[in-house]
Amino acid sequence: MSGWSREQLAARAARDIPDGAYVNLGIGQPERVADLMPPGREIILHSENGILGMGPAPSPENRDMELINAGKKPVTLLAGGAFFHHADSFAMIRGGHIDVCILGAFEVTCGGDMANWSTGDKGPPAVGGAMDLVAGAREVRVMMSHQTARGAPKLLEALSLPATGRRVVKRVYTELAVLDPLGEVFRVVELAPGVDAEQLRAATGAPIAF
Amino acid sequence: MIDKRYDDALAAVSDVKDGSTVLIGGFGEAGNPTELIHALIEQGARELTVINNNAGNGEIGLARLLKARRVRKIVCSFPRGTHSHVFDELYAANQIELELTPQGTLAERLRAGGAGVAGFYTPTAAGTDLARGKETRIFGDREYLLELAIRADFALIKAEKADRWGNLVYNKAARNFSPVMAMAAEVTVVQARRLCEPGELDPETIVTPSIFVDRIVHVPDPIRESDHLRDLDQELAR
Numbered sequence: 049m050s051g052w053s054r055e056q057l058a059a060r061a062a063r064d065i066p067d068g069a070y071v072n073l074g075i076g077q078p079e080r081v082a083d084l085m086p087p088g089r090e091i092i093l094h095s096e097n098g099i100l101g102m103g104p105a106p107s108p109e110n111r112d113m114e115l116i117n118a119g120k121k122p123v124t125l126l127a128g129g130a131f132f133h134h135a136d137s138f139a140m141i142r143g144g145h146i147d148v149c150i151l152g153a154f155e156v157t158c159g160g161d162m163a164n165w166s167t168g169d170k171g172p173p174a175v176g177g178a179m180d181l182v183a184g185a186r187e188v189r190v191m192m193s194h195q196t197a198r199g200a201p202k203l204l205e206a207l208s209l210p211a212t213g214r215r216v217v218k219r220v221y222t223e224l225a226v227l228d229p230l231g232e233v234f235r236v237v238e239l240a241p242g243v244d245a246e247q248l249r250a251a252t253g254a255p256i257a258f
Numbered sequence: 259m260i261d262k263r264y265d266d267a268l269a270a271v272s273d274v275k276d277g278s279t280v281l282i283g284g285f286g287e288a289g290n291p292t293e294l295i296h297a298l299i300e301q302g303a304r305e306l307t308v309i310n311n312n313a314g315n316g317e318i319g320l321a322r323l324l325k326a327r328r329v330r331k332i333v334c335s336f337p338r339g340t341h342s343h344v345f346d347e348l349y350a351a352n353q354i355e356l357e358l359t360p361q362g363t364l365a366e367r368l369r370a371g372g373a374g375v376a377g378f379y380t381p382t383a384a385g386t387d388l389a390r391g392k393e394t395r396i397f398g399d400r401e402y403l404l405e406l407a408i409r410a411d412f413a414l415i416k417a418e419k420a421d422r423w424g425n426l427v428y429n430k431a432a433r434n435f436s437p438v439m440a441m442a443a444e445v446t447v448v449q450a451r452r453l454c455e456p457g458e459l460d461p462e463t464i465v466t467p468s469i470f471v472d473r474i475v476h477v478p479d480p481i482r483e484s485d486h487l488r489d490l491d492q493e494l495a496r
Contacts, residue, residue: 094360097285097431113287113484114432120286120339131430132351133437133465134285135310135369137363142382166387172313172349173358174338175388180362245488 050242051194051223059084060238061150061191061221067093069215070140072181073097076152077191078208080122094146095178101129118177126203137182141177142184144211149185151178153217155207156167158254160217160229161208162190175212194222194251201253203227203234224248233257260393261422262474263453267297270447270473275410276381277330281368281408281439282310282320283415286339288481289311289432290320291449294414294475305330309368309384309408311361311435313337313345316487333408335361341487358388363405363440372441372470377406413443416480417466420450424471426463427433433465440470449477 052060058080065071067089073081082093084102093102094115103115103124111122125131138147153164162182166173182188195201203220220227220234224243229235233255239248249256264270271294274280280298284290299322306329313334323329323345332354339346348354359367360382370378377447379402383389393404415436418429426448428436440446453476 095431097434099431112430114289114480115430116286116288120288125430131428131433133433134361134365134435135438136272138365142362142366142380172346172356174336175358175360175383176336176363179360179383179386182382183384186364211342212305213383224405 051240054080055084057191057221057223062086062228065089065148066101066220067091070094070100070145072141072149072185073118073145074149074151074178074181075176078150079117079119079121079151081150082117094140095123096137096141098132098134099123099125099129101126103129123142138177138180141180144186146181146185148187148189149181150189150191151181153190153202155202155204155235156190156192156217156220156229157207158229158234159231160215161207162217163207163213164212166210168209178212182216186217188213188216189219189221190217191221194224202252204253208255224251227256262420262424262472264473264475267293267449267475267477268292268300270475271298271301271414274298274301276303278303278412279306279307279309279410281410281413282308283413283434285311285431285438287315287436288430289416289428289436290319290483291414291416292481293477294447294449294487295319295323295344298414299326304328306452307331307332307333309333309410311364312339313341313342315483316490317344318481318483318486320439321345325353326428329354331355331357333357333359333364335359335364341490351381356423357442367408368435368438368442369407371409372438375407377404377405387450398465410440410443411417411445413439413446415439415446415448417448417450418446419454419459419472420474421454421459421468422474423456424448424468425456425459426450426471427459427463427480431449437466440466445472446470447473447475449475449480451478451480469476
C-alpha cells in the first residue's frame with residue numbers, strides 16, 4: 049500500500065479549491081496547502097491570526113516571526129494581502145464569509161461529525177478556532193492521516209472523542225483516499241495510487257462505498 | 259499636555275494588584291509583550307487571572323509568569339504548543355485553572371467588553387462539551403450560546419509604533435488580539451518598538467486610537483521568542 053505523500057495530499061486538496069475562493073487553513077497538515085496552490089487560479093488564503101492573502105512559506109533568510117500562520121510557522125503575504133485584528137478575523141469566519149476551510153482532525157464519522165480539540169483525559173484540551181470554523185465556514189473539509197500512529201482507524205461510525213461539530217464535514221483527504229461522508233457510509237471519491245478497495249476497507253472504521 | 263510615556267516597564271505595571279485580571283496580547287510569538295510580562299514578574303502580583311490565546315512557550319514571557327506561580331487561572335483557546343511544557347506540567351498537577359474558550363468567542367468577548375456589550379449569542383460551540391453550563395437560545399432553526407463579555411483590570415500589549423497620545427500601529431500578524439484587548443481593560447499598557455509625536459502617524463492608518471491606551475513604554479529591541487526557543491532546544495539537546 050503506497051498512497052499519497054504529505055505533499056501530494058496537500059496538492060490533491062488544493063486541486064479541489066475553485067478559483068476566487070476564500071479559504072481558511074487549519075493547523076497541521078492543512079498548512080502545507082499554502083505551498084501547493086494550483087497554478088492559474090487566484091485563491092485567497094485566510095489565516096485566523098489576521099491575514100488574508102497568505103502566501104507560501106518563505107525562504108529561510110526571509111523568515112519573519114511576526115508574519116506567521118495559525119500553526120505559528122512563518123509564511124509570506126501575497127500582493128493584495130491584508131492584516132486585521134482577531135475580532136475582524138473571526139467575523140470573517142463566524143459571519144459566513146469563508147468559502148472553504150480545511151482542518152486537521154483526530155476523528156471523522158461517516159455522518160460528518162468531527163473531533164479535533166480534546167483527547168479526553170490525556171493532556172490539556174485545545175480548541176483554537178476549530179469550533180468557530182465548523183459553525184461559520186460555508187464548507188468544512190478535513191485533511192488527516194487515515195489511521196492513528198498506533199494503527200487505529202480515524203474514520204469511524206461514531207466519535208470516541210468529544211465532538212468539535214456534528215454533520216459538518218463534507219470531504220476528507222487522507223494519504224489513502226478522498227472520501228465524502230454521506231451519512232451511513234463514506235463514499236470514495238478517489239483512491240490514492242497503489243491503494244485498493246480492500247486495503248481501504250481494512251483501514252477504515254466505517255462502511256465505504258464506491 | 260498628554261504624555262502617556264513611562265520611563266520603564268516596571269513603573270508602568272507597578273499598580274497591578276494580587277487577584278487582578280490581565281489581558282496579554284500575542285498569538286504564538288507574534289505580538290507578545292514579553293518585556294511587560296517580565297516587569298510584572300518583577301513587580302510581584304499574585305493570584306492573577308490571565309487571558310491570552312495560548313499558554314506560553316519556552317520559559318520567557320507568559321511561560322515564565324506561569325512558572326513563577328503568579329497565575330491562578332488562564333482563559334485561552336489553545337494552550338498546546340511546541341514548547342508549552344510549563345503550562346502542561348501545572349495543568350497535569352492541577353495547579354492552574356483553565357477556561358477553554360473558542361478563539362473567535364474569545365475575540366468577540368473582548369470586543370464586547372470594550373464596547374459595553376454585556377454578552378452575545380453565537381452558534382460556535384453549541385452542542386459541544388464547551389457549551390456546558392451556558393444558556394442557550396434558538397434563533398431560526400439554530401441553537402446559539404450566550405457568551406459573556408470580558409473586561410479586565412489591565413491589558414499588556416505590544417505595538418510597532420506609538421505616539422505620546424497612544425495612537426498605535428502594529429506590525430503584520432503581531433496585531434492579533436491587541437486592538438480588542440486595548441478596548442477591554444481599565445488600564446492598557448503598551449510596549450512599542452518606536453515612539454513618535456502626534457501627527458507623525460497617518461490618521462487613516464492608525465489601528466488603535468489613543469482613547470484605548472493609557473501607558474506607553476519604549477522597548478526598541480524586544481526579546482525574540484524564536485531565538486529563546488532555539489537556545490532552549492540546544493540546551494536540551496546537550
